[in-house]
Amino acid sequence: MRRFSYGFIVIFILFLSIFSCREDLDYQTASHPLRFSKDTILLDTVFSTIRSQTYVLKVYNQQNEDVTIPLIYLDKGINSQFKINVDGTPGTHENNNRFVNVPIKAKDKISIFIEVAPKSIDSTSLVADEDLIFNTLGNSQKVKLLTLIEDADFYYSAGGNIKINSDLVWDKSKPKVIYGNLEIDNGSKLTIEEGTPVYFHKDASLIINNKSKLFVNGTLNSKVTFRSDRRNARYDSLAGNWKQIKLMHQAEATINYSLLKGGENAFYLEEGSKLNITNTEIYNFLYSGIYSEGGNVVGQNLAMNNFGFAALFVENGGNYNFTHCTFANYWNLTTGTTYSVYLSNKQQNSAENIYKNLSATFNNNIFWGRSANNLYLDNKNLKLFNYKFNTNLIRNSNLNINTDSNFNNTILDKDPLFNKTGYSNTVLSLKPNSPAKNNGNPNFSVTVPLDILGVDRALNPSLGAYQ
Known part of the structure; x- marks a missing residue:
């Protein structure tokens, strides 16, 4: 009887399990x-x-x-x-x-x-x-x-590094997509023609090696763009989706009419490298727009905004000259102080204290953002630290700007009234009642007679990149 009951129970359970699985x-x-x-x-x-x-x-x-x-x-x-x-x-x-x-x-x-x-x-x-x-x-x-x-030209290596050892020209016939590190080497030259889109996969970099050169030949109506290969527009508003354009020792870059978004640093300069950059927008980078360790930079008509540390970050000295640039920083995604410009003659990450000469001149610019101290001068007094700020609008409560003879004709702590400062849509042109309007020095604007949009600024120039 027990044997019958046991067998019946097993059959009954099996029957239930089969049909309970047949929900359909x-x-x-x-x-x-x-x-x-x-x-x-x-x-x-x-x-x-x-x-x-x-x-x-x-x-x-x-x-x-x-x-x-x-x-x-x-x-x-x-x-x-x-x-x-x-x-x-x-x-x-x-x-x-x-x-x-x-x-x-x-x-x-x-x-x-x-x-x-x-x-x-x-x-x-x-x-x-x-x-x-x-x-x-x-x-x-x-x-x-x-x-x-879209079809594209891919620069990919399973080892993560590709070296180009001869001159190369990119045009807009196909987008260029970089995986890993693309290195321009052996004194070669990379020329990027107007309208060419350049996309970076996660953690990718463009590296210009020793004595090699980069030329970016964008135009007002056909810029060269550098951004993440994640094509959804929201990725333009997110920082850290690619690494940087890196200029190694004695490398050179000449950039005109470009747009860079969403990496770690837009440009990283080693000591002795040179960057000449004009008519360029740089937005939404995890660290800096231009990060220079003793490099040499000439910048005109730059519009920069939203950086985890600074629009321009300088350490280890170097030589810098900026005219009619807008250094904004409305970053609010991480804690800690952010800056529009940070200048230091110290090598920050060295095991010992190393100082190099620094020379920096800023004419007809705007320095503004969320932080009350948008301009930081880290002068260790052990090496030359020359700086001149001529006719600029500056937000800062830390420096003695009014008594420092290196600051001339400064508009202090007056909101420049930008049109849009968000991550997804930055427009750093000035509202009509901006205190930066028509307050530039014509002696400096002569060297940059057109603003970033091609507008004539010969008469009554405004501060920053936009007339």
């Missing part, structure tokens, strides 16, 4: 229209062979019964430029991106995860336009998927 036996075929969180999904512009971030589509069962969706599929099947995952089940070559009898509980939802997974393309760009189709009983519904796929 209680599901009806969906007969009412489904509801979607979006009817069109616009995905990032991506480069051929490089996947996008993941997007989510919610699919809602509006019926009071548990139902199955008979068929969900991409209309181009295995030839699709997209990949989908339906509630945890990925689309594969085997299932041809087709999903059969997908269950949804009553008044519940499922999630569909969508990526661009582009195949190589035959043209410079391709609009990927496809329908994600849902078949229910007597009904068919569609969600539109759209993206732009």
Whole structure:
């Protein structure tokens, strides 16, 4: 009797386990229209062979019964430029991106995860336009998927470093995408022509080695852009998505009409390197816009904003001359003091105290941001520390600007009234009632007769990059 009872119990449990796993036996075929969180999904512009971030589509069962969706599929099947995952089940070559009898509980939802997974393309760009189709009983519904796929020139090495040992010219025929470190070496020259977009993968850098040169030849209406390869516009407002453009000892760079966003440092200069930079915007960097360890910089018509430390950070001395530049810093993403400009003749990270000569001149500029002390002078008095600030607007409560003969004709602690200072949309042009309007010294503007937008500033020049 015990043997019979034991056997009966085992069979009964087995029966229950089998049928409890067959929830679909209680599901009806969906007969009412489904509801979607979006009817069109616009995905990032991506480069051929490089996947996008993941997007989510919610699919809602509006019926009071548990139902199955008979068929969900991409209309181009295995030839699709997209990949989908339906509630945890990925689309594969085997299932041809087709999903059969997908269950949804009553008044519940499922999630569909969508990526661009582009195949190589035959043209410079391709609009990927496809329908994600849902078949229910007597009904068919569609969600539109759209993206732009671009061909690009990739600079990638499994070892993380690529060295270019001969002169190279980049033009706008294709975007340039850098993985790891791309080094211009052996005294070679990289020339980047107007309108060329340059994209950096996470942690990527462009390095100009000893005695090599970089020329960026943007124009007012066709700038050269440097930014992350994450193409969604929100990544422009996030710092730290790539590393930097680094000028090694005795390297040189001449930059005109460029736009840089979203890295760690826009430019990093080693001692003895040279940077001549004009008509350039630099926004949203984790550390600095220009980070110089004893370099040499001439800057005109620069507009800079949002840095974790300083728009211009100088240590170990060097030579600097800036005219009609806007050094703003409205950074508020981390704690600690931030600056528009930080000048030091000390080598900050050295095991011993090392000091180098510093010479810096600033004419017709603006220094402004969240911090009350936007300008910091770290003078150790053990080496030459020459500085001149001629006709500038400065926010600072730490320096004795009014009694320091190195400051001439300073507008102190008056808000310059920029138009926009946010991370996603910085416009550092001046409002009509700005105290920086028409208060520049014409003797300095003669050397920079047009502002960053090409506006004549010969008469009554305003301070900063914008007339």
